[in-house]
Amino acid sequence: MKEIMRSDLVIGMAGSGGDGIVSAGEFLITAVALEGYHAIMTKSFGPQIRGGESSCRLRVSTEKVLNPGGTLDVAVALNWEDFLRFGAELPVGGNTIVIYDSRTGVAPDKLPLEGVKPAVVIPVPIGEIARKAAATDRAKNAVILGLLAGWFGIAPEAILAGLRKKLAKKGAEVFEANQRAFDAGIEYTHEHPISADCRMSPAVDEKGSKLLTDGNDMCAAAALFAGCQFFGGYPITPSSEVMHTLSREIWRYGGTLMQAEDEIAGIGAVVGASFAGKKALTATSGPGMSLKTEILGLATIAEIPLVCLNVQRGGPSTGIPTKSEQSDLFQAVFSGHGDCARPVLAPITVADAFGITVEAFNISEHYQTPVIILSDQDIGHRKETVDPIDTSKYKIVDRRRPSEKELQHYIRFRITETGISPMSQPGMPGGNYLASGIEHNEAGAPTAKGEIHARMNDKRLRKLNPLKSRRDLYYIEGEADAPLALISWGSVAGVAMEARRLAQAEGIKAKLLVPKILFPVSEEIYQEFLASVSMGIVVEQSHQGQLHRLIRMYVNVPRGMESLAKSGSNPILAIEVLERLRALLRSLQRQRAKEPAHDGG
């Protein structure tokens, strides 16, 4: 029999809190990362702080992984109630291999799945094996790791090494018990073989070449790399880990962290630190972002650099704190009273969060403006393998400080050709000025004169215009003359990318534009991209289709450009984007059939 191996495997697991499902996922992704695979792991929890249901999805591939994947190849259910609570997050299809704890009392032909008949259904006495091997139910996750290693060929040695390392603190006994459970899981797979085409192909990339982290930690590390010396913030899901990591790391680099009494004080302290000359960051989400809005306006009018990371979650108000959404785009771009504009950036992967965060600091410093990074819960919390990043390629920008000569007759808000004025800081002799939220003249003195207000507004808005030419902040793939297009952003961009590549493999000519800078909107870059386009889809995770609407404010978008927009917590799958592209192609062909031919002599 010919052995077909898989290059891509999506595993989904669910259980109750305490079952260790998420730590099983952590062990798996660590193991595959060490082996040189590409992988993404997402975690999802019920609303409870402790206990309750928890799940994770792991996508392992020999190639770059673009998104957490769609329908599961392997589903592991420790109990069905918990599994089903995750609904569309853990979709089971006709090709899924379902493994479940036989103790749930569900017959293999009576799975509580509506309208789906999985390819293979395997009840395993997971709890029983754990108790027999390790004398505890708590080793169930080690049994699952053994099953996955045995049936799918996922790096047993690496998993074991990971278990040893993780459990080192708990003593040899605990590790040995888990090792026995793991071995028992493997043994079970030897006794109950399934078809060989389930096994992963060996990794292509070198062992030990990968880094492994999530978007929040990546942003924290990138901030330090960019020279961030101050963090002020307030705990809020799903952004808190940025503060956690910085509370451990920022001091090592001479920086200071202040856990503020509220969101406003967090960004207030950041404004103060930046006014005093230090690069500063705050991180927040949802309601926190709303609270910070007034001070963002202050930073705009007082021309104070800062970076505000918004790890988006479901809204409005408390919304769905633990789930991803892209519905803060309007807020990032438009919130705040007055003629207020600020650059908005968004990373598309965990690795990308490095460059985007460094860029956010650079832009904030160069243009003396607050910059918002729109990450989201998906990128913020998902663990992802990261290929080595050559940090020497990234330059670090510092704000333009006044020269000795400029300090002799210093004018803080001097109107220059670029709109950018040298910025002094306390401690600098001759640089003394008044920063203010009140409108001010070039020297910083308060004013209510319309003419000065107009001039200062013009200065503050005009200085951001060069950002519209930052082609490096727009990712484009596909043939330039394609008639079909996808536009997507943030974590959902990876789904659009996969859909486009699947479409291309079917011969559908489609291209993709991913703006990593959402504001200011570059009319020119969009217009150029859309020149060949008759139809397409803007793919995003917000109910209103916020990017679709935002682009249309600035750009002449072809009427055939539709919106594929879903509220958060409803995964957008590559396959559905592909189906929309197929449908668009059909209607394009129908349309063309009706039109008289234009070309030719």
Add this chain to the structure above:
Amino acid sequence: MSTALVAKDYKSELKPIWCPGCGDYGVVSAIYRALARIGRAPHDIAFVSGIGCSSRIPGYTTAYGFNSVHGRALPIAQGIKLANPDLLVLVAGGDGDGFSIGGGHVAHAIRRNIDLTYIVMDNQIYGLTKGQLSPTSKRGLKTVSSAFGSMEAPVNPLLYVLSYGAGYVAQGTPADMDALANIIEEAIRFPGFAFVNVQSPCVTYGEADTQIKAHKETMESLEKLGHNPADWLKATDLAQDYGNKLYTGVFYQNPNPAPTFEAAAKERHHALRGTGFPKENILEMFRP
């Protein structure tokens, strides 16, 4: 050789927008005098305020000023001091800024004990918005926003900050400029968070019993009363007369000032500096 700094070196060219006779003129003068005695160069001083008549004050000095948004002077000032602990950082504003819209920040600035001097110009009224109730307005006060009289008890700023744990708490009035300049100077010299409440009359919307003339008649010096500023319990006792009696001078000065946040940060920097990955290799922290 540089000559010694004098009060007018701290006075800017900006002409105050305050009404003639406003108590805040006295406060800013007392600040000039205190700063001259301390002698730090204006460029080493950051002076932060929120919004309100009194919050215009940083612009009337030659220091680096920050006239920010309503109620948020304290968070901004803390960020400044933590970013550069060598600076002398002053914070000022009105009673509305400090005890209404920004009231939530006071307790935390105090428990963090960052070395700031916070001067509140307390006039029991909202002057900038033309005469509404303030958090320190007396019960029963009729204003444009309380046509039939206030139904709320006023806050007691002195008792608040004492109970929050402020290391230095004093009160003054422009009716006694020497004493006011003295306590501001002392507050600045105090190593830690220092609070100065200034009864600063609003000549346009304030009641007669809040004016300079009334202050001169009723004020009582704590020093002359024989109050020992190290006695915190007695200070809280005296502070309860806020609104009835005008005590001036130092209510409380901690004889053993607590360590400041920035001192602890400095120790941590010292202990941890160089223990991280070199910046160019910072991503090594993600090695699985």
